[in-house]
Amino acid sequence: MLAFPVPDISVQSVETAQTPLMRQYAAAKQQHPDALLFFRLGDFYELFFEDAHTASRELQITLTARDKERAVPMCGVPYHAAEGYIARLLRKGYRIAICEQMEDPKLTKKIVRREVTRVLTPGTALDSSLSSEQNNFLASLFFGENIAALALLDLSTGDFRAAEFSGPQAASLCFDELQKASASEVLFAGTNPMLAHKAELPATFDRIKTKTPLEDWVFTRDYAVPLLERQLGAASLDGFGLSQHPAAAIAAGAILHYAQNTQRGELGHIDSIRFYERAEHLQLDQVTVRNLELIEPIFSDSGSNATLFHTLDACQTPMGKRLLRASILRPLFDEPCINQRYEAVDHLRHDLILREEIRKALGGILDLERLLARISLDSAGPRDLLALSASLQYLPQLQRTLAQIEIPLWRHVAARLDPLEELCTKLQRAIQPSPPLTLAEGGVIAAGIDAELDELRTLSQSGRQSIAAIEERERARTGIGSLKVRFNSVFGYYIEITKSNLAHVPSDYERKQTLVNAERFTTPELKDYETKILTAHERSVEIEKRIFGELRRSVLDDASRIRKTGSAVAEADLLANFAHLAALRNYVRPQLVQDTLLELAGARHPVIECLMEDAGEGRFVPNDLYLDVEASAILLLTGPNMGGKSTYLRQAAMLVIMAQMGCFVPSASMRYGLVDRVYTRIGASDNVARGRSTFMVEMTETATILNTATARSLILLDEMGRGTATFDGLSLAWATLEYLHAHIGARTLFATHYHELTMLAEQLDHLKNLSVAVKDTPKGIFFLHSIEPGPASKSYGIDVARLAGLPPQVIQRARQVLKQHERSERHNVAAETEAPLQLTMFTPLSQRILDRLQETDINSLTPLQALNLLEELQSEIASSQGGKA
């Protein structure tokens, strides 16, 4: 079994506490052993035993005890404040069962009946503290023979999708996809051999806090398919693209099964599922998402504004933000779709007034998807309905504005946007402008909606007026000026008379209650009014609940229109956001071409540019780039540390990602052919905590690239081979470049501090040298951050060290050591005659021969030795030529 936070309830201690209440508790707990049981006792939810310990620790609330012997530890939270506490526990990965009182305690003499009405889990959370920028995904995994499937459901928005992967890489591709979803809970078949052996699990799976094994039968086609068909209201799964993908259907079915079993509402907002295949998108594996800091910074202390998501997010709605995030992780791979987006963005970019009009309307729209989900799952209050109607109010205007734009994609978005005017008016008319939080006391439904409700309200209103009149009259009759008629929820209406006036109390008053300074009385007349008012109130609350239920139903009847509108709003927001960024930051429209090239003129790094601007730290230096599989497929970038190599590499990848999202880019111009996948192997990523050395990680990542990249891919290799001894690293880097050149031919950027690799340009005709420009002055070096053709003139390690402030003695000594080292390195290498290839690689043959001759003292040589030396040199030349051939 997998470890997850299972509170271990001690059965023994339950048995020792043999009160009927605790027996009831134990029964409920037994049904939900893996959840924290919130047990309703009056105005509190109480937790007992281990649950109490856990909750008091996690929520920092006081632990008490139910009994004197303190055998039953207990802690509790007030029921009206429970949502906040529950949300905190869910974020920490716990699941929670809510056990409610099913009867009114006032109406029963026996112990109140209690039932678990809901089970809340991290993956099915709906509370208002969910981050609006991010989906809260519940994931489900299914593995078969050479096949893997992943389904994702965000219950809070109704976003439901599934993907399937096949082939020997299936499982790892599936985990890549899981990683991108940042799911908060994952479902899987409990006996799945792959997931049961914890040792082999990828970190992606490990990181998900809540892992929920389900019984195996849930993961079968016979169970999943009818279940999905019923939920989606479809006779077959053809229309959803799932018929040919049984594994994806199984994973999706398991999610549905789980959602239905944990929620009390009806999941009406889940009315479609999207099957997607990898080929539809530009593929980004987990390493790349992390390395490029697309969504999260690598080091959490560098702040979330160092991410591409943050840089590109000026969206107006939560739906837009979520779509932006998803688009960064899954850019498009379809030329017409991308071009349509460019066209739509371009139009808005040039029309400030239109753009602002659209963004303003979007700004008024709240989270339609989440509101709909809350309503559907019956956890919405009056204010949620009001918020929905307030949002709908902006739709007609938005639709009219969008429909005017003569651009196909905008027309398409406008067509999907349903103004929902009827529903909006209905809700607005029916609900008071500032309703209370809950329905419990009424006061939610506006006047004029229901005749009986209005009448009852008048009745209780006039009853109250009559009571005021009674007060007046009785004061006059008794002559007691301080006589008061009041109400409280225990005693109802009463007449209160202070002790000093008791002598004047008329004989028809009945004593009700005695206080320190006063007595309280009632009269038959007052009792009459009391009944009238209270029944009128009770009855009116009932009617309000009924009407609220009807309103909820009408929202649900429009659920699929609302969902469709929500997704249209998201797309409008995304496109308007791109247009806004383009105008604000001078981004240009990329040009998509057929050739496999990537051409940038004056490109900037989107994130660093913004950070520098914000900090007022000068300007980012723009750079050009030309990659073309026909001519210069591989660019080899050399130069000192801190010169800007890594920045240049990442910038290229980010611009491609942005371009394929349909976004404009920070560059003076951009031409590119579609990229199917971006690979990165950047820096020494520190995965030591997972028990693998950095070098091993680096080689694994490199292996993935060499095994799966295609000619359409974009490959970034930064400082490859750094994790091992110089010659090992250099040799691996050398061989890797040769392989990429000969077998893959993808657009490749290779940054290295191995100066020696620049010689490869002589052998590989599609490899070109670039270097970062450095100004070498007597005072030291300066980084210009511009990229120039040709190899770096030397390694600058010691110069950089000097810049960093190492003491002059150290710098001087380092230069001496370097000289000696370079010389002896040459000797050593020359001595290894059995590795002729390596010889030619690192020291040109002629140089070595010259060195040998120079080192030889001819005066001390015998003729025979001289002949031997000649022969040695000759055979070296011969063997090196043989090795080359």
Ligand code: ADP
């Ligand atoms: P390298 O990989 O060569 O060691 P980096 O790419 O890490 O260098 O860049 C070093 C520093 O230079 C970074 O702080 C980066 O912000 C800055 N930098 C890089 N390129 C530019 C540029 N084009 N304009 C301005 N600053 C740059």
Ligand code: MG
């Ligand atoms: Mg670097």
